[in-house]
Amino acid sequence: MKLHEYQSKRIFAQYGVPIPRGEVATTPAEARDIAVRLGTRVVVKAQVLVGGRGKAGGVVLANTPDEAEQAADRILKTPLKGLPVRKVLVDEAVDIQNEVYLGLTLDRARRRVVMMASSAGGVDIEDVARETPEKIMRAEIDPFLGLRDYQARTLAFGIGLQRGLVCSFTSIAQALYQAYISSDASLAEINPLVVTEDDELLAVDGKMLIDDNALFRHPDLAELRDPEDETPEEREARLHGLSYVKLDGEIGCLVNGAGLAMATMDLTKLYGSSPANFLDIGGGAQADKVTAALRIILSDPHVKAVLVNIFGGITRCDEVARGILEAINSLGGISVPMVVRLVGTNEEQGRQILADAHVITAGSLPEAAQKAVAAAHGEVLA
Amino acid sequence: MSILVNKETRLLVQGITGREGRFHTQQMIEYGTNIVAGVTPGRGGEWVEGVPVFDMVQEAVGATGANTSIVYVPARFALDAILEAADAGIQLIVCITEGIPVLDMVRVKAYLDQRGTRLIGPNCPGLITPGEAKVGIMPGRIHTPGSVGVVSRSGTLTYEVVYALTERGLGQSTAVGVGGDPVIGTDFIDVLRLFEEDPSTEQVVLIGEIGGTDEERAAKFIAEYMSKPVTAFIAGQTAPPGKRMGHAGAIISGGTGTAAEKIQALEAAGVRVARHPVEVAEIVASRG
Structure with missing residues (x-):
């Protein structure tokens, strides 16, 4: 978890690291008040969780309270590297x-x-x-x-x-x-x-x-976690105990296990497409977790096909299949093709559950990935 | 022959009365693993799947001669469980638990190194010598006895590779999951050394992923010390920098830990790197 500059410096100060006098403002008026209280030249600094704030215009020297107010106004209005700026730190300037x-x-x-x-x-x-x-x-x-x-x-x-x-x-x-x-x-x-x-x-x-x-x-x-540091989808995934990272490709991946999830993503690239996400449902996931995972994947408009790859050990293929079915039903059907590959614990029961669900099945992982890429590129598969 | 676990393994299960511990105890017994004791503080005197439960590891070791321990206790108690096993004289500790704070592991690793105790994991599937002993959570039936040594940072990805090996009739001497955390007890080099010395292992499969430099260091070791052929697969070629891919250790940071760097280092060391898990088995077959 990343901490903001002001949070980090406050923790440092608690342990005895000397830091400049300063306070956090959420409005230009507050920034002005802080500058008045400090009674010196100040530096107004955007509090966002990215590096290179200085070069991006997020750190401004202000000689007067008026200048501090103007600087804060500008910084708070301008997204920095795509992130909204909610707070500025107003620190005394030092020589x-x-x-x-x-x-x-x-x-x-x-x-x-x-x-x-x-x-x-x-x-x-x-x-x-x-x-x-x-x-x-x-x-x-x-x-x-x-x-x-x-x-x-x-x-x-x-x-x-x-x-x-x-x-x-x-x-x-x-x-x-x-x-x-x-x-x-x-x-x-x-x-x-x-x-x-x-x-x-x-x-x-x-x-x-x-x-x-x-x-x-x-x-x-x-409690210091900044909600802006994760997308709503990443947040929902975390609350469901899923590990999810949004990527910019077109194949939504749902896999059990982090290493296998990465290998599955890599295969979509090997066969000419790219992954829309990393998603690990973890070990022993129940149907509701799979449903949540699929809803998160399908909320990404760039997804053109979904690839489900489950190697059942503690995870049971029938539970995963039930979750897939629930997701399809609760969404009233899905608009993108889905390739499902289930191997391991209760794989037969899993396949039976999905027999009428209009999903494309595959035996091996390379076959599943090839089919998902073909489906994403508009080929109609049985 | 094999490495680390075999018919002589006398296994102790820490956290045997928990949901995970109980389930996997049953699974491991079914596979044929010799489980001699379990420990859950405050539950001594009970029995789980025919295994006696003790309050303390020392007591369990004294009564049963346990020489290996597997840890299923939750993350906040795992540090203590590992240290208790080490102090009771257990020589091999396998920690399945995920989510242990990394600074706890820094301390544990330093302590165990001083004592000469071996730890596998944490955040790992454990290890298996097919036909002899399963000390972990992997599905036993996908494995078959043979001469390919497998070492991996991953769980289900390892099963995928082992499954492909078994389908081609390529059995395994031992398969070891070293774990997906930034700080682990036993790393690639430790296991590669054991496979090199093990007469029953003829080839080795190494399954790595993004993050850290363990694969690069393994490549150096392979180039200098390994006579047996090594085939590798590295997961995470499509992973972006700065984002943690599930495993706490799977993150490209500061421009290091990319799949491309690892593949390059391994290939330079004479390792053949497969493009996908099934291809690993194809390469191993072609070298047999």
Whole structure:
């Protein structure tokens, strides 16, 4: 789950990371009031869950409260990279001497949390990793010992931070690590961490990702989920316990298991079409879940054919067939061809249930995918 | 011969009184797996499918000599269950549970490595040595004994490949699902090494997917250490970056973890990469 900049920075601040004074506004008038209260030049920043906000015009410097109001008005009216902007963060502007990067993430290959620092602050760390990887310093963290002060100091010296700031860098690194661990984050990033004209370190921008699997023990964080971060279909899928990702192809895919779902998508491409979605109904799905899945798939107007691929183990083919039938009946029939391939537990019963449902059947996965592509391209199949 | 599980396996089921645990206990017994004990705290003294239930793993191990454990407990209790099994001296722990927080797994992995305990999973279908022992949730009847070793990050996709192998008369030595999470106990390289050393395994099938760099690291290992032919399939060529494809670990992030990179790395290591699951069996047959 992604957190907004203002949410991430508030969490960082709770653990002792210094952040600029600032507040969130939902209207231009509120932005003006905040600028008045701060009594300084301010930065008005769009709060949307995409990167590159600065370049897209979502971050504006305002010298006066009037300018802050105008900037907020413009930002709140203009969708940013296709996303509506509901909130702006109004932060006091700071005079910047130097910018660095400080972040924590999981190193999957090493099975460890790793802290990264770079002298190239303010730019996307992935670009730095690609273009100038030597500018990134890393420290692997032992899960039982935690981040050691010497590791943070090594990073500070490694990125050439002035000596007078090494102590405060170390305490910021420790605070960020505590925020990361205590929030079950999968990413916590300060970019940039700036050196102000007054020789102080300040986290000017922040980003956090929270491990969805850990939200059960962080009800406070779960509440921060931004509904705009998922489409209505993705939200409905999540509430039904389905795993769904909308794509831009024409073949709707309904599959049990994530790996098999991806393989099924790939086959539609191999045979000359493309998938409209990823959808995993999970293991042991009952009919109602299958019905919900099919309704979500069919709500996409770009879908020209549906491909159902079930390899029954714990999932029973008759349950899936019942779900398909219920969906067809509740929708009063469907307008696109459907190819169904059922193998495994109770496959015979499943096929019987669908015998009169006007669906196209297939024996193997390649055959099913070929038939779905042909049907999507207008061929009439028995 | 086989790897990891066989007729000598004495299995303990953690979470045996839950819906999943009970159902799969019955399925595994039906397959012929030697299940010697179950554990559910507070339910000691009961019986499930003829298997005695204990309150604690240590007690179960002491009474029955269990040497392998399978974990079906819910995600929020799974960390504790794995550690309890490790501390009771279980050498092989198979964790089926999906949805374990990744930082829990970082700690578990570090702890088990220190102890020398092997973990398969989490978020995996388990493993099976056809005709000997099924320690997992896969449908047993699609497997048949033979000489193809299978290792995979996926569940049903593995069944699809195994089904295609069996249909062509290509039996399996052992099929191992290592799991779809970002941090897992046993990875491709660990299993490839075991297959390379196992005299009954003649060929290996590796089934990967987008996310992380385990396939790339496996490719390097194959090039350097494997003498047995390896055939692979990688799922997720049509997956977009930045979106998690079901499995917590199946996500292309920061430009790494794409299917194209993995296929390239594997092919460069001499691995033949199939275009779809059924083709895996065709390639394996052609190399037999």
